[in-house]
Amino acid sequence: xxxxxxxxxxxxxxxxxxxxxxxxxxxxxxxxxxxxxxxxxxxxxxxxxxxxxxxxxxxxxxxxxxxxxxxxxxxxxxxxxxxxxxxxxxxxxxxxxxxxxxxxxxxxxxxxxxxxxxxxxxxxxxxxxxxxxxxxxxxxxxxxxxxxxxxxxxxxxxxxxxxxxxxxxxxxxxxxxxxxxxxxxxxxxxxxxxxxxxxxxxxxxxxxxxxxxxxxxxxxxxxxxxxxxxxxxxxxxxxxxxxxxxxxxxxxxxxxxxxxxxxxxxxxxxxxxxxxxxxxxxxxxxxxxxxxxxxxxxxxxxxxxxxxxxxxxxxxxxxxxxxxxxxxxxxxxxxxxxxxxxxxxxxxxxxxxxxxxxxxxxxxxxxxxxxxxxxxx
Amino acid sequence: xxxxxxxxxxxxxxxxxxxxxxxxxxxxxxxxxxxxxxxxxxxxxxxxxxxxxxxxxxxxxxxxxxxxxxxxxxxxxxxxxxxxxxxxxxxxxxxxxxxxxxxxxxxxxxxxxxxxxxxxxxxxxxxxxxxxxxxxxxxxxxxxxxxxxxxxxxxxxxxxxxxxxxxxxxxxxxxxxxxxxxxxxxxxxxxxxxxxxxxxxxxxxxxxxxxxxxxxxxxxxxxxxxxxxxxxxxxxxxxxxxxxxxxxxxxxxxxxxxxxxxxxxxxxxxxxxxxxxxxxxxxxxxxxxxxxxxxxxxxxxxxxxxxxxxxxxxxxxxxxxxxxxxxxxxxxxxxxxxxxxxxxxxxxxxxxxxxxxxxxxxxxxxxxxxxxxxxxxxxxxxxxxxxxxxxxxxxxxxxxxxxxxxxxxxxxxxxxxxxxxxxxxxxxxxxxxxxxxxxxxxxxxxxxxxxxxxxxxxxxxxxxxxx
Numbered sequence: 023x024x025x026x027x028x029x030x031x032x033x034x035x036x037x038x039x040x041x042x043x044x045x046x047x048x049x050x051x052x053x054x055x056x057x058x059x060x061x062x063x064x065x066x067x068x069x070x071x072x073x074x075x076x077x078x079x080x081x082x083x084x085x086x087x088x089x090x091x092x093x094x095x096x097x098x099x100x101x102x103x104x105x106x107x108x109x110x111x112x113x114x115x116x117x118x119x120x121x122x123x124x125x126x127x128x129x130x131x132x133x134x135x136x137x138x139x140x141x142x143x144x145x146x147x148x149x150x151x152x153x154x155x156x157x158x159x160x161x162x163x164x165x166x167x168x169x170x171x172x173x174x175x176x177x178x179x180x181x182x183x184x185x186x187x188x189x190x191x192x193x194x195x196x197x198x199x200x201x202x203x204x205x206x207x208x209x210x211x212x213x214x215x216x217x218x219x220x221x222x223x224x225x226x227x228x229x230x231x232x233x234x235x236x237x238x239x240x241x242x243x244x245x246x247x248x249x250x251x252x253x254x255x256x257x258x259x260x261x262x263x264x265x266x267x268x269x270x271x272x273x274x275x276x277x278x279x280x281x282x283x284x285x286x287x288x289x290x291x292x293x294x295x296x297x298x299x300x301x302x303x304x305x306x307x308x309x310x311x312x313x314x315x316x317x318x319x320x321x322x323x324x325x326x327x328x329x330x331x332x333x334x335x336x337x338x339x340x341x342x343x344x345x346x347x348x349x350x351x352x353x354x355x356x357x358x359x360x361x362x363x364x365x366x367x368x369x370x371x372x373x374x375x376x377x378x379x380x381x382x383x384x385x386x387x388x389x390x391x392x393x394x395x396x397x398x399x
Numbered sequence: 400x401x402x403x404x405x406x407x408x409x410x411x412x413x414x415x416x417x418x419x420x421x422x423x424x425x426x427x428x429x430x431x432x433x434x435x436x437x438x439x440x441x442x443x444x445x446x447x448x449x450x451x452x453x454x455x456x457x458x459x460x461x462x463x464x465x466x467x468x469x470x471x472x473x474x475x476x477x478x479x480x481x482x483x484x485x486x487x488x489x490x491x492x493x494x495x496x497x498x499x500x501x502x503x504x505x506x507x508x509x510x511x512x513x514x515x516x517x518x519x520x521x522x523x524x525x526x527x528x529x530x531x532x533x534x535x536x537x538x539x540x541x542x543x544x545x546x547x548x549x550x551x552x553x554x555x556x557x558x559x560x561x562x563x564x565x566x567x568x569x570x571x572x573x574x575x576x577x578x579x580x581x582x583x584x585x586x587x588x589x590x591x592x593x594x595x596x597x598x599x600x601x602x603x604x605x606x607x608x609x610x611x612x613x614x615x616x617x618x619x620x621x622x623x624x625x626x627x628x629x630x631x632x633x634x635x636x637x638x639x640x641x642x643x644x645x646x647x648x649x650x651x652x653x654x655x656x657x658x659x660x661x662x663x664x665x666x667x668x669x670x671x672x673x674x675x676x677x678x679x680x681x682x683x684x685x686x687x688x689x690x691x692x693x694x695x696x697x698x699x700x701x702x703x704x705x706x707x708x709x710x711x712x713x714x715x716x717x718x719x720x721x722x723x724x725x726x727x728x729x730x731x732x733x734x735x736x737x738x739x740x741x742x743x744x745x746x747x748x749x750x751x752x753x754x755x756x757x758x759x760x761x762x763x764x765x766x767x768x769x770x771x772x773x774x775x776x777x778x779x780x781x782x783x784x785x786x787x788x789x790x791x792x793x794x795x796x797x798x799x800x801x802x803x804x805x806x807x808x809x810x811x812x813x814x815x816x817x818x819x820x821x822x823x824x825x826x827x828x829x830x831x832x833x834x835x836x837x838x839x840x841x842x843x844x845x846x847x848x849x850x851x852x853x854x855x856x857x858x859x860x861x862x863x864x865x866x
Contacts (some may be wrong), residue, residue, distance in 0.1 A: 027835060028587035034839055035590040038846055039413045046409065076444045083406045087857035090405060096854035103848060108809040109803075113855070172802035260855065 043379050045091040052089065056307035057257045062088040101260030110170035115259035118168040122211040123255045123264060127162040129176045130389035135184065138391060142381055143190040144398035145336075149379050150366035154231055156194030157182045158216065158224060158384040161209040164200050178385040191381065194231040210267045213253020214386070215310055218270045218343050225347035231380065234351050235251040242272035247301065251309045269309060273346035275299055277326040282318040283342040296321065297347055315343035319362030331377035336360065336367060336397065338387045360393035367397055400441045402561075402648045403600045405853050411438070412652075415558075419583075419656060428518035428553045428576065431656065435556035446520040449490065450556060456486050457530040459553045465544035483534035487527040494520055499723035522562035524720060528687055530555055533569040535691060542570040550576050553705035559652035563645045565663040565683035568690075572658070572863040579657040586655050591838070593651025599644030601849040602793040603814050605856070609664045610807050615773070618792075625796035628766075629804060635769045639668065642681070660739070668818045671757035672749055673734065673764055674741050675845040684720070688713055703743070710742070711735045721772070726780060730771045737764060749812055 025119040055062050063084040090096070091330045101112045110117050114126045148152040148344040151216075161171070163178040172312030179197060200216075200223055202206060208220030216224065222239060251267040280296040296315040305311040314321060323345055335341055337357055348355055356374060358367060371379060383391065400407055415434045421431045440447045458482040469477035494517060503510035533554075536542040545551040554576050560567055614622070614630025646663035652662045667680035677685050696709045711732065718731015741749070749757055770787060774780040782792070789795075816822065826834070 025583055031587035031590055031839065031842070032583050034842060035594075035846075036416065038843065039416075041407065042409050042850070043413050074444050076442065079441050080445070083404070084857075085853070086410055090409075090854055090857075093854055096851045099848075100851040101857040103851065109806050111806070170802065172798035172805075174799045174802065175648040230405045 035132045046089070051092045051313050059254065059257065059308060071120035082261050097260045098262040101262070111172065113258050115255055116169050117261065117351065118170065118175055120168070120211070121264040122165070122168055123253050123259050123261055124165060124169060125214055125386070126163045127160060127176050127178060127386060128174070130181060133179060136387050138388060139188055140187055141394040141398045145367060145381070146191040149371055150368070151371055151376055151379055153191040153379045153381065154185050154194055155185070155189050155191035155381045156196050156228065157185055157388055158196050158382065159200060159204070160214065160384055160386050164204050165209060176188045181385050181389060193346055194228055196224050196227045199227040210251065210253050212264055212267050213251070213310060214255055215253070215340055215343065222272060222347055223249040224344055228380070237350060247271055247299070247307055247312070248304050252307070253310065269312070271299055271346065273349060275346070278349055280314060281322050282315070283320040283322070284318065298323070310339070314345060317359060318357070319359055321357040323349065323357070325349045325353060328353050332356065332375060334358065334367070334371055334376040334379045336379070336381040338383050340384045341382050360396050364396055366399045400438055402645065403597060403853065405857065408853070416655065421642065422789045428549050432549055432553045432556065435553065435558045437560065438558040439556060439561060443521055449520055453490065453526065453530055454552050454555050455586055457533055457555070458484060458545070458548055460534045461544040468538065480534050480538045484531055487531045489521060491527045494523055498722045507832055525564050525566055525594040526561065527556055528566050532687065532691060536568060542573045559649040559656070560660065563649070565646055565649060565660055566687050567660055567683065568687070571661065575658050581657040585657065589651045589654025590652070590842065592647050594652065594842050596644045596647025596651055597849050598845045599640040599647060601852045603817065604637045604641035604644055605852065606810055607633045607640070607814060609683045610803060611637055613803065620792040622782065622786045623793040623796045623800055624786055624789050624791045626793070626800045627783060627791060629800060631766050631770045631787065632811070634773050634808070636811070636818065639818060640814065666818060666820050668762065668765070669820070670763055671736050671754065672741055672746060674746065676761055676765060677734070677738070684717070688717055692716060704803065705743055707739050710739045714738065724775045726771055726775050726777065730768055733771060757787070763799050
């Protein structure tokens, strides 16, 4: 190589490193990534202990990668290259036809599934009121025919059947009503949750099991609240070439109040008012949190139908969009999230005059959940 | 710290290059030693002490060997060499093999060795071999003892080859440690080799590694014969591109700092025999064992029985060097037997067969060897090997195999092509002008695409935070 050309190559390489270093130095650090839905690592503080244990080093590496300039863009480019190289999945998400992204579901840990089922049986034994238990199949199973040809996919029906067979609670079949309507838009194409329409069919299943008469779908007026929802599967896939989802609501929120029970910084109990639909989330990335305002340890939905019974719902986030459909049938719906609520649910039933308890999880959440153990106390 | 990380590429490397080149020539080894130590301590803050110990021991041993040799006291010099070999092997034994032996003994009901549960200091297999070669080279008169502890420390800790080789003998590097030239030509060629290595590791090895991980994790009952072969092919390519990519990055970084390391891989998968394969695979390790173990044992100039024994000793050592586990020993002995067979009769028979047959023969045994190498658990290895030979729980093939085969086909084709000299052939035949135009485009693409994959690897959306 000629000397000048060598200098050019050297400059090119050092220039590339320099540009990236400068871009990283000039972009201000962010505290939260909307795309990844998590807090980003911040610059760690140097300490002797941190240096000796290596904690400082690993934190610093996390900081550099989390704050990397144009992080989302690099990730999107990688997904596009994967697609171009013939892949039909990226970061555990299948590229499906019709602008649909579906999170891959692999064989769950059978031991864990059994354990979680045992905790629910324990709860059914402890509870002074009837306990119902339902598992919601995810898009990977209901929309299995939309997956790439031959894509490995564990049938969630197997988990549901196992639960139905072994549970001491009264089992609710949600598989059948969802499968009957699988050609409709019952899941978001870019998010792992069911749509309000999907939640409605889930509601018909729940109502059937509880002996309630579901409100016919035709009685509702559908309201489209957003047409540019990009959900969690969109985020994790890195795929940026799909159409956004629409979000609808069916049930009017008139007369419904929501209270979230939590603690302030000093540890004193406080009550925060919430709404059935919090439209402020529609301006953010995490639009699904519009339903009941997202995560909470304990929330109570009061409907005004004071003559109706009280429901305790042990839930994951799928229930947030189901709750509106349940409002005509109950005076109060108490929502417990076991990740944050660490007291006895059986005791809660007694203390609050609950009439019916319902444990409702999506299969992917249920097989990986580590907090159901709290139900057995 | 690994080369294929965002932190290395965009924080560590720019700082090192900047510091190194603004320092006057005379002080560069001092800077290099300092950054080497940071490089090592970054992942192993406490084990840096072992590194210091190793440097101190071998530095003094080298000086002593030379002193005794100078006085004609050969016996004493030999004792010092023996002591150095002892210290190095003791370090290696203690950290790498203690728990393995203790565990194996416990399996037989012997519990006098407690298990220590120490983590393996990164690169210890590489740097103990390098420092051992130093005292031996000084004794043999192949190198002069290093007087400067800074220079010696720089040799032991040289970051480009510290944690994954190539294993560089002191006699090949000593002069460069003392004096080396820094030219734009060498830097630019270093850039090219580095980017090729980075792309090999990040784009090919990591990608094919995911395919292997899928098949490795499959329960025996759902493994198919076609899938088992696809898995082992993916692992073979992953290992080659991972390791040779890392060696390329080492060579490239070395050149950026003015060093010239020998090649470590030479298209091993185009070999026509296993003897040839080991001349092309991990060259620096093979040559280390040849020079410091096989030849001292008598090499080829011994009777057939002794030769067989020597080969088995060398290959058992080579096998167990790769990791403290029985499957690596088995893998080493597997090669010992095959290489002995080639030496004694198979090689001559093979030469008279058609070329395609020789390739098929070599690849078949290489792939089978990698299956033994990759599966540490014998309970998993058995069913996997059985699946390769048609006794698979899941039949010959299934829809999962077709899905993965289709999805990875382009990547596999690129990887197979890249493991032959075809690309190099095209490149060398290219005229100067198009070469000059294409090179910067390829370099930038390699860097940009690799960065995409490196950033993505740290991208972990936390979905279940809010369910």
